[in-house]
Amino acid sequence: MFVNNQITNWHPSNSFRIVSELVSSLQKKEIVYPPDPALAIPQPIEPDNWQIVIPKKVFVYSAHLDPWSKKNSVIHILGSITKNELMNPNRVQFYCKIWIINRHKQSVRVETSEVSSIIDLDWSWEAFEGRNAEFTCQFNITSDVLTNAVVQLTNNLHREPNNSMSLHQNFKKGQRYNFTVCLEGPFFGGTSTDWFVEWMEANIIFGAQKILIHNLSIPLYLEPYINYYERIGLLDVLPWDLRFWPTTNRSDIIRSNLQPMMIVDCQYRLQRYSKYVVFIDIDELIVPRSAMDKSWSDMIDHVSCPFRPQLFGARQLWFFKRFPRVENTNLITQDVRIRHTFIENFPNRSKYIADTTLLKTKASVHSVFEGSENCTCVIPPKIGALHHYKQHVSYNETVRDDVMAKYKMELIKRIKLVKGKMQGTPGNQIQ
Numbered sequence: 001m002f003v004n005n006q007i008t009n010w011h012p013s014n015s016f017r018i019v020s021e022l023v024s025s026l027q028k029k030e031i032v033y034p035p036d037p038a039l040a041i042p043q044p045i046e047p048d049n050w051q052i053v054i055p056k057k058v059f060v061y062s063a064h065l066d067p068w069s070k071k072n073s074v075i076h077i078l079g080s081i082t083k084n085e086l087m088n089p090n091r092v093q094f095y096c097k098i099w100i101i102n103r104h105k106q107s108v109r110v111e112t113s114e115v116s117s118i119i120d121l122d123w124s125w126e127a128f129e130g131r132n133a134e135f136t137c138q139f140n141i142t143s144d145v146l147t148n149a150v151v152q153l154t155n156n157l158h159r160e161p162n163n164s165m166s167l168h169q170n171f172k173k174g175q176r177y178n179f180t181v182c183l184e185g186p187f188f189g190g191t192s193t194d195w196f197v198e199w200m201e202a203n204i205i206f207g208a209q210k211i212l213i214h215n216l217s218i219p220l221y222l223e224p225y226i227n228y229y230e231r232i233g234l235l236d237v238l239p240w241d242l243r244f245w246p247t248t249n250r251s252d253i254i255r256s257n258l259q260p261m262m263i264v265d266c267q268y269r270l271q272r273y274s275k276y277v278v279f280i281d282i283d284e285l286i287v288p289r290s291a292m293d294k295s296w297s298d299m300i301d302h303v304s305c306p307f308r309p310q311l312f313g314a315r316q317l318w319f320f321k322r323f324p325r326v327e328n329t330n331l332i333t334q335d336v337r338i339r340h341t342f343i344e345n346f347p348n349r350s351k352y353i354a355d356t357t358l359l360k361t362k363a364s365v366h367s368v369f370e371g372s373e374n375c376t377c378v379i380p381p382k383i384g385a386l387h388h389y390k391q392h393v394s395y396n397e398t399v400r401d402d403v404m405a406k407y408k409m410e411l412i413k414r415i416k417l418v419k420g421k422m423q424g425t426p427g428n429q430i431q
Helices: 083-087 193-206 220-231 256-270 296-301 403-421
Strands: 017-021 051-054 058-065 073-082 095-102 107-120 130-139 150-154 165-168 177-183 210-215 235-239 274-280 284-288 311-314 316-320 338-340 351-355 376-379 384-390 398-400
Touching (some): 058 256, 073 095, 073 256, 083 130, 177 256, 177 296, 193 220, 193 284, 193 403, 210 256, 220 403, 274 296, 284 296
Parallel strands (some): 058 165, 177 274, 210 235, 311 376
Antiparallel strands (some): 017 107, 051 058, 058 073, 107 130, 274 351, 284 384, 316 338, 338 398
């Protein structure tokens, strides 16, 4: 951590590494402009998408009101910054500019605060130039006046920023959902129609009431199904357009399509209106494994824990799609029942169900909520586990696992219903 340009150790209980923090010994100075009807209010991009702060160096995606701060208003801006810019002790100061709009009084107030910290959300991937960044500012204002606020990030207070974002309110006004799902990887080609529908319907059976994905490149053959789930309110899709990076070989600059920042953005959004958030990837399912449990709610109720946990951790089981199929339903969860006997030790490759009423840490990639073991209740594999469906993994000892068979009839019925509504679209038929 850099504090006053000196390197200090970061706290091991933190979920990520703070690479740079600029702290002033003086009180933060806020620039307040009186209401001015002629003041041009910036129009935020809707929905959120990538915008430029400094060409080829700094970019922003979304702005969120901190859900954990009790005093004042702490704002997190999620974006990306080059490693050279991040590690430069002589770099320019960044500022948050917030437009507070009172539509009732038809007035506008503008306040500015220095960025107090820049957090690198993927500190383990130091070889890559493009970093996942969170810019944090604090304002001496109460959150109740920020309903229609617009946020900008700038390095020059004398020039109008070329970015603007709606401020997402992270305090709960009432939980609309019990369980929501955060897809941990940016969505792009390679997912078949059959598996996408099966994955969606399995999560819905388990209890998902809303699923959020970030769209890097949805293939044309999936668009009718994406549109269907959006239309019935079960799926939210956000753009994830990374063409702002000025290179054709983008994978050499940024790793995994800025996945760590995307996961934190997903977490901030879903925890506003959901009691539990489930973090999984497109080839994974957190499965209630007890014969008496069908849903995540049932599963959690049967997990014995000496404390009320922030997180329920599901250990990983490897299922191999290249092994001989047990059945011929054209459903991965029903046909692929051969798995490795070894269960990954917690927290290696574990995935989580987060209780947002208690959660006080941020998500990351494979070690989701790394450093949060002391607030996690590990789900016994007999009660629930993460089923990870891979083409092949080089393990010798295998076993047949029929846990998903209890969902067979309901899955087939639900998927046939969806396919029936999508007649004429590409995709294999379910037997």
